[in-house]
Amino acid sequence: xxxxxxxxxxxxxxxxxxxxxxxxxxxxxxxxxxxxxxxxxxxxxxxxxxxxxxxxxxxxxxxxxxxxxxxxxxxxxxxxxxxxxxxxxxxxxxxxxxxxxxxxxxxxxxxxxxxxxxxxxxxxxxxxxxxxxxxxxxxxxxxxxxxxxxxxxxxxxxxxxxxxxxxxxxxxxxxxxxxxxxxxxxxxxxxxxxxxxxxxxxxxxxxxxxxxxxxxxxxxxxxxxxxxxxxxxxxxxxxxxxxxxxxxxxxxxxxxxxxxxxxxxxxxxxxxxxxxxxxxxxxxxxxxxx
Amino acid sequence: xxxxxxxxxxxxxxxxxxxxxxxxxxxxxxxxxxxxxxxxxxxxxxxxxxxxxxxxxxxxxxxxxxxxxxxxxxxxxxxxxxxxxxxxxxxxxxxxxxxxxxxxxxxxxxxxxxxxxxxxxxxxxxxxxxxxxxxxxxxxxxxxxxxxxxxxxxxxxxxxxxxxxxxxxxxxxxxxxxxxxxxxxxxxxxxxxxxxxxxxxxxxxxxxxxxxxxxxxxxxxxxxxxxxxxxxxxxxxxxxxxxxxxxxxxxxxxxxxxxxxxxxxxxxxxxxxxxxxxxxxxxxxxxxxxxxxxxxxxxxxxxxxxxxxxxxxxxxxxxxxxxxxxxxxxxxxxxxxxxxxxx
Numbered sequence: 241x242x243x244x245x246x247x248x249x250x251x252x253x254x255x256x257x258x259x260x261x262x263x264x265x266x267x268x269x270x271x272x273x274x275x276x277x278x279x280x281x282x283x284x285x286x287x288x289x290x291x292x293x294x295x296x297x298x299x300x301x302x303x304x305x306x307x308x309x310x311x312x313x314x315x316x317x318x319x320x321x322x323x324x325x326x327x328x329x330x331x332x333x334x335x336x337x338x339x340x341x342x343x344x345x346x347x348x349x350x351x352x353x354x355x356x357x358x359x360x361x362x363x364x365x366x367x368x369x370x371x372x373x374x375x376x377x378x379x380x381x382x383x384x385x386x387x388x389x390x391x392x393x394x395x396x397x398x399x400x401x402x403x404x405x406x407x408x409x410x411x412x413x414x415x416x417x418x419x420x421x422x423x424x425x426x427x428x429x430x431x432x433x434x435x436x437x438x439x440x441x442x443x444x445x446x447x448x449x450x451x452x453x454x455x456x457x458x459x460x461x462x463x464x465x466x467x468x469x470x471x472x473x474x475x476x477x478x479x480x481x482x483x484x485x486x487x488x489x490x491x492x493x494x495x496x497x498x499x500x501x502x503x504x505x506x507x508x509x510x511x512x513x514x515x516x517x518x519x520x521x522x523x524x525x526x527x528x529x530x
Numbered sequence: 531x532x533x534x535x536x537x538x539x540x541x542x543x544x545x546x547x548x549x550x551x552x553x554x555x556x557x558x559x560x561x562x563x564x565x566x567x568x569x570x571x572x573x574x575x576x577x578x579x580x581x582x583x584x585x586x587x588x589x590x591x592x593x594x595x596x597x598x599x600x601x602x603x604x605x606x607x608x609x610x611x612x613x614x615x616x617x618x619x620x621x622x623x624x625x626x627x628x629x630x631x632x633x634x635x636x637x638x639x640x641x642x643x644x645x646x647x648x649x650x651x652x653x654x655x656x657x658x659x660x661x662x663x664x665x666x667x668x669x670x671x672x673x674x675x676x677x678x679x680x681x682x683x684x685x686x687x688x689x690x691x692x693x694x695x696x697x698x699x700x701x702x703x704x705x706x707x708x709x710x711x712x713x714x715x716x717x718x719x720x721x722x723x724x725x726x727x728x729x730x731x732x733x734x735x736x737x738x739x740x741x742x743x744x745x746x747x748x749x750x751x752x753x754x755x756x757x758x759x760x761x762x763x764x765x766x767x768x769x770x771x772x773x774x775x776x777x778x779x780x781x782x783x784x785x786x787x788x789x790x791x792x793x794x795x796x797x798x799x800x801x802x803x804x805x806x807x808x809x810x811x812x813x814x815x816x817x818x819x820x821x822x823x824x825x826x827x828x829x830x831x832x833x834x835x836x837x838x839x840x841x842x843x844x845x846x847x848x849x850x851x852x853x854x855x856x857x858x859x860x861x862x863x864x865x866x867x868x869x870x871x872x873x
Contacts, residue, residue, distance in 0.1 A: 290744065311743035320744070327741035329734045339727075340734045341745035444745060 250297030276501035318451035342408035581709030582770035589763025595801025598736030603667030605788035611768030637769035645761020687779025799855025
């Protein structure tokens, strides 16, 4: 099975069950949301995929092969992640922040590109994804001017650096442009407003040209307008996205499917419409009556 | 801001960059040669000492300022280099001038190995625990020297056998050339390293380890490598000190030396190679000033402690006036800023 597959993942911290029997598949090109109340295990799930936490049960596979994630090897496997707390390097310029994550050896990356490029069928398998961005773009024409990079490179950094031959600097600038922060490349992160810092973090995740992008509360602390811009950005990505988010409108509009967790257990799994109608979800969020 | 060195960061393997480094190095080397002819012997000797210190401070500022690892043990790493030179020189005595190069390389090699071992442990420790570990390394030197006193000759130490300088070159001038050859090689090597990908990764690890991991940087590897590089520089510095003093003893590498080194790079500007130069100058100048002061007022009892007090005072004044160190002050920053803009 292609993509990232989590099979009955369990995590225990001593006596505390953080995750219990969580199964999930992130197919190429799909956008999968993980929601749930605070403490439901969403970030723990991310930490399992990234190798910060070892699961006490279950298994992980990537494209059918068992995955033993180690954080610093992830980008080489085509997995990138943003952090809840942004986590920019305060002593490095915006450009340098992205350069750190830019692949070191172009040759090695070219192979990964091949994988991405050789899977056009997968994109076709998710037509909803292709349709959605246009709708959103049309709905928010005012925002387009703020993110011109998106118009130039709608299919991501891959398009900007096809053979993987372009230097790290070019790739980093392309990623920054895509996220609309290229003109702040020389600034230190501390000089940027919070929303722009989150964009830099996103650019840093995108520069490795991931096949799977893990976003940990990307909308946290953003204004409604900024969330709209983020929505466009996510919808325009060609890679698979695993999204942890509290902002329901965003989750409902960008996700192809949603997994709901409560106290570490999967409560519901389905399309946004199915999740909206699910009673167990309402119980998890509002507390079961009686 | 904690960084001073290589803020623009991007390495250029382009010919222009190499040419510029080469020009700066030739310029600096010419300046040193001119100075060694212009200065009286004692000043030349002090100049040589600045060069030897510069190797150590440059390596330490990269480790502490750019990678965020605090080391209180660099004095001990210097001792490692110095003792290696003394032992190898003794073993190869009288075979010619080339033996010095061999023993200095051996000193760097030995310190690299020791640095690797300490670095492996250091990479697992943070904050005060790291300070504690490196402090232990600094404290252990006299104990090692007296435990294996047949090799290290305990507190008395060893003398360093040196061939006379070639031709009619005075000894101090020869020492200054040797010390600054080492210092310039160190500075060029560290500049290239710091401006390249490794420098960026070191700073990324310093700023946020989790984010660095997710960006594909191996945190442990980066920290161990940074420690090894820094240790090699300290080893070279220590080797040069052995050449300057022509003797090594535990008393030359006390704990206070490590503390002085740390103060020097903070005063100079943490993480800045230009600041390392300021630190090296201060390490030689402040004790000299303290010495002349005590001579003037005839207060021998002050002599031992005055340099420390002066250093403390300088540290306080500089931190109040320029928290980024001397290298961050505008008149000193400008030439380097201009240099970088051209990149």
